[in-house]
Amino acid sequence: MNNKxxxxxxxxxxxxxxxxxxxxxxxxxxxxxxxxxxxxxxAAVSKELYPGWTYSxxxxxxxxxxxxxxxxxxxxxxxxxxxxxxxxxxMLNDGRFYAHYNDHDLTYRSIAQFSKRDAEAYDRFSRDxxxxxxxxxxLLKMTPPDPTSFAPKDVMGLFEFAxxxxxxxxxxxxxEKEIYDTIRFWTMSVRDYLEEYFESDVVKAHLAGSAxxxxxLGPYSxxxxxxxxxxxxxxxxxxxxxxxYSRGGMGSITQxxxxxxxxxxxxxxxxxxxxxxxxxxxxxxxxxxxxGDEIYANKIVSNLDVKRTFLKVVEQKQLPxxxxxxxxxxxxxxxxxxxxxxxxxxxxxxxxxxxxxxxxGDLHITQSIEEMEGAYDDWKDGKxxxxxxxxxxxxxxxxxxxxxxxxxxxxxxxxxxxxxLANGGWTQEKRKEFGKHVMSRIGNYSKNxxxxxxxxxxxxxxxxxxxxxxxxxxIFQGELTMDQLMFNRPIPGYAQYKTxxxxxxxxxxxxxxxxxxxxxxxxxxxREILRDLNKKIESHYI
Amino acid sequence: xxxxxxxxxxxxxxxxxxxxxxxxxxxxxxxxxxxxxVVKQYTxxxxxxxxxxxxxxxxxxxPMHKYSVQGKDAKKFINKLITRNIDNIQxxxxxxxxxxxxxxxxxxxxxxxxFDENNFRICSGERNLNWFEDTAIGFDVTIEDIxxxxxxxxxxxxxxxxxxxxxxxxxxxNLKPFCFDQFTINNQEITISxxxxxxxxxxxxxxxPSQAHEVWDALFSFNKDYKILAAGLDALDMVRVxxxxxxxxADLIAAEHALRPNRMRTPxxxxxxxxxxxxxxxxxxxEALIKQKNKGVEKKLIGLDVQGDKPAVGSVLYDGSKxxxxxxxTAMWSPTLKxxxxxxxxxxxxxxxxxxxxxxxxxxxxLEYRKIWAQCKVVKKQFLNLERRNAVPALI
Ligand SMILES: Cc1cc2nc3c(=O)[nH]c(=O)nc-3n(C[C@H](O)[C@H](O)[C@H](O)COP(=O)(O)OP(=O)(O)OC[C@H]3O[C@@H](n4cnc5c(N)ncnc54)[C@H](O)[C@@H]3O)c2cc1C
Numbered sequence: 041m042n043n044k045x046x047x048x049x050x051x052x053x054x055x056x057x058x059x060x061x062x063x064x065x066x067x068x069x070x071x072x073x074x075x076x077x078x079x080x081x082x083a084a085v086s087k088e089l090y091p092g093w094t095y096s097x098x099x100x101x102x103x104x105x106x107x108x109x110x111x112x113x114x115x116x117x118x119x120x121x122x123x124x125x126x127x128x129x130x131m132l133n134d135g136r137f138y139a140h141y142n143d144h145d146l147t148y149r150s151i152a153q154f155s156k157r158d159a160e161a162y163d164r165f166s167r168d169x170x171x172x173x174x175x176x177x178x179l180l181k182m183t184p185p186d187p188t189s190f191a192p193k194d195v196m197g198l199f200e201f202a203x204x205x206x207x208x209x210x211x212x213x214x215x216e217k218e219i220y221d222t223i224r225f226w227t228m229s230v231r232d233y234l235e236e237y238f239e240s241d242v243v244k245a246h247l248a249g250s251a252x253x254x255x256x257l258g259p260y261s262x263x264x265x266x267x268x269x270x271x272x273x274x275x276x277x278x279x280x281x282x283x284x285y286s287r288g289g290m291g292s293i294t295q296x297x298x299x300x301x302x303x304x305x306x307x308x309x310x311x312x313x314x315x316x317x318x319x320x321x322x323x324x325x326x327x328x329x330x331x332g333d334e335i336y337a338n339k340i341v342s343n344l345d346v347k348r349t350f351l352k353v354v355e356q357k358q359l360p361x362x363x364x365x366x367x368x369x370x371x372x373x374x375x376x377x378x379x380x381x382x383x384x385x386x387x388x389x390x391x392x393x394x395x396x397x398x399x400x401g402d403l404h405i406t407q408s409i410e411e412m413e414g415a416y417d418d419w420k421d422g423k424x425x426x427x428x429x430x431x432x433x434x435x436x437x438x439x440x441x442x443x444x445x446x447x448x449x450x451x452x453x454x455x456x457x458x459x460x461l462a463n464g465g466w467t468q469e470k471r472k473e474f475g476k477h478v479m480s481r482i483g484n485y486s487k488n489x490x491x492x493x494x495x496x497x498x499x500x501x502x503x504x505x506x507x508x509x510x511x512x513x514x515i516f517q518g519e520l521t522m523d524q525l526m527f528n529r530p531i532p533g534y535a536q537y538k539t540x541x542x543x544x545x546x547x548x549x550x551x552x553x554x555x556x557x558x559x560x561x562x563x564x565x566x567r568e569i570l571r572d573l574n575k576k577i578e579s580h581y582i
Numbered sequence: 583x584x585x586x587x588x589x590x591x592x593x594x595x596x597x598x599x600x601x602x603x604x605x606x607x608x609x610x611x612x613x614x615x616x617x618x619x620v621v622k623q624y625t626x627x628x629x630x631x632x633x634x635x636x637x638x639x640x641x642x643x644x645p646m647h648k649y650s651v652q653g654k655d656a657k658k659f660i661n662k663l664i665t666r667n668i669d670n671i672q673x674x675x676x677x678x679x680x681x682x683x684x685x686x687x688x689x690x691x692x693x694x695x696x697f698d699e700n701n702f703r704i705c706s707g708e709r710n711l712n713w714f715e716d717t718a719i720g721f722d723v724t725i726e727d728i729x730x731x732x733x734x735x736x737x738x739x740x741x742x743x744x745x746x747x748x749x750x751x752x753x754x755x756n757l758k759p760f761c762f763d764q765f766t767i768n769n770q771e772i773t774i775s776x777x778x779x780x781x782x783x784x785x786x787x788x789x790x791p792s793q794a795h796e797v798w799d800a801l802f803s804f805n806k807d808y809k810i811l812a813a814g815l816d817a818l819d820m821v822r823v824x825x826x827x828x829x830x831x832a833d834l835i836a837a838e839h840a841l842r843p844n845r846m847r848t849p850x851x852x853x854x855x856x857x858x859x860x861x862x863x864x865x866x867x868x869e870a871l872i873k874q875k876n877k878g879v880e881k882k883l884i885g886l887d888v889q890g891d892k893p894a895v896g897s898v899l900y901d902g903s904k905x906x907x908x909x910x911x912t913a914m915w916s917p918t919l920k921x922x923x924x925x926x927x928x929x930x931x932x933x934x935x936x937x938x939x940x941x942x943x944x945x946x947x948x949l950e951y952r953k954i955w956a957q958c959k960v961v962k963k964q965f966l967n968l969e970r971r972n973a974v975p976a977l978i
Contacts, residue, residue, distance in 0.1 A: 114916050116921075121918060122917070123918075124628065124917075142626060142628075277628065438636070
């Protein structure tokens, strides 16, 4: 029987659980992370599922990870390196391609091939989105204030929140006009938003992609514009909205975090599913593992999504009824699939020449927003999209560690794939059929793709739920819609990483500011816990 | 390379790699280095920087000054010149060296290659023929400026050894840091040293100008599979700061250049005490350096971890009560460390690791400056310390 006593036990070794763990360990507390799998990382892992190939088999690119967290946790020292993207492209049915490059003028000329107006409008669009990103950035770091509370902390917090909207420019705040824009941005559909800038189908389709990744919204759904912002607010070395590969796959992020944690004396218990959080007199005090072992800790932090936490490992009888219902009603719909493909050689596209930087970043095949909305309609009908939106990339072009020499690894993220398939649900055959369908769609744009596939891992929301532990396979641990953001995330009244149970906290992507490999939920939770414990640490983030 | 045809229309010489570098220099962004035209950025410094840390970068370092030192007193002469002791240097070894004037102020730094007891080569950033010849008076040595007769490339990055290995450079992975040997790649016999300015696994390749094109092409032989990039001086400057290397006339003014004597620096002030061997019988500057060692320095070049993400370029440094205590020499955002790093001089009260100081940063923002008082912590100058840099056998 393991019955050691810890200061804090963290359930789940996803990147947020590890981030919380690192910050807490930095303060000298005795911390344990308990992870169900033999490996840590959750949805940020690298796996060798085919000999010689490394797959980032869930998340695949990095931008949102806050640089201050990277710095505080000394992730470079523990082996993490980010390789910036050099471009991106949408391939067209007529044999042309639409591309974005790091070079502004190249991008201008690329867009101008389709519309000179749009090529200029792109600058205005970028400026407006950057302005919104500037507002959001400081909000990410903040614990959302409780608008119903009169506690000094919340009143001050609300003031801080408001400050960014009305402040002078040196605080990153906006003028009156931009405040209207913010509210519009956070509530509009991405289609309507883009319509205000652009006329060309491919320009809109290319830009709208970021607004539907991971959500159960379509480009015509109100609220989808915010999701675009969520994918733009990251950065690589000061370039806002830029993305990059994590060298060695996304697992390098969580491997570096776990090394950083262990270097601070932290303990990781892998291969140990938690079956119950022990609660007495409305206070949590420990964990029960699947094998019956118990672990005791003064505070418990859950990295699981809010549904898994309160419907699976906390007993219902311990929860207030309305809280329980709110958790049940939390929107966490799966809509994404993933293919990880080992390729015998470099795919040659019909449109993008080999060596063009546009072919080394994210690649797409969606021709118009209407096609995208059609893909969403299929999902609503319980089918995978006939014309799926794909966000694909070949990390091995830039990262020499992902595949053997001359071979390649391709990651394909797919929108939309239902969690519950109509007509009898998912079977192994249907999963394979789905994978084949997506690969044949991609094959249409390549000269050799169909002939160079050596192995493919095909993941539907079902696998994401079963293997990763994301309820319904929702990649963000909960929809990013206004009703579930900020002080409403995950549950109104419980947005400050706390729960109705004393000493039980949340730190996963279900909490503010939400999903993605960002670390902000984990770091914010750590700040709250440290504050409750009256501990101070030196940090760039906290 | 013809040196005789001087034309005012061509103030900058072209290195033996010029045809090759021009081909890849899409940005047409050139830099002047010791009278040569070398690439500043091929496409973008960030990209080339990434190659050095992720695959490998090829940098034309031909303009470096190179001197052959031959004769039976060669070693004795060098031991008088430099602050380190090379009594035990073996053939095929390289040492990093500093040389000072009589007052202990740095004249230059460079690398000393030992071919045998009587045959050395010194590579340096500045011109040193006069200094060397004056120092050599009374020694049986011949010093020759061979700068133009050797073409040189730096090949730096985690794949550098792998690529050389794939080019059949015999047992290159066993070459130890600060050693060199003869290797054959692409049918060219050349000298390769495991040295460099990146703080990463890396090599420098030295060849006859006639071999330049073959050697250059060889390094890109496997580019179908591995993205080796030609890298410009901007990228090189980024990696050298992360590695904590100083650049003469950027982080200090060379003693032979300084108009204002108080801008000259001693090795102790540069944090290079480990480079000074005071047990050595005699070397130029020894007396002055003994004095300084006993007395301690008034100011010192240190590393800074600067709060926030705005580089503290040219910042003045202050103590907690906003009294001026120093100045930043070099500052940048480190993409690898995701940290805002800087080097600078601070007064002796603040040279201890962990000392807290303030940097006044003027950050340009659309025609206005935002003034930031950034907290800084004094840290080691070697910001980045990669295991692969010194691993033997090297990563292949
Ligand atoms: C297919 C896919 C692609 C994505 N692509 C990207 C991308 O490219 N870029 C990006 O930024 N984001 C991406 N995301 C989103 C991002 O990966 C997630 O939002 C993020 O990794 C979630 O991190 P987390 O720490 O909050 O939770 P998780 O990673 O879900 O961590 C939870 C951890 O808890 C463990 N656990 C669950 N139940 C138990 C239990 N009972 N006992 C013990 N341990 C348990 C799990 O094994 C897991 O390790 C993607 C997600 C998916 C699924």
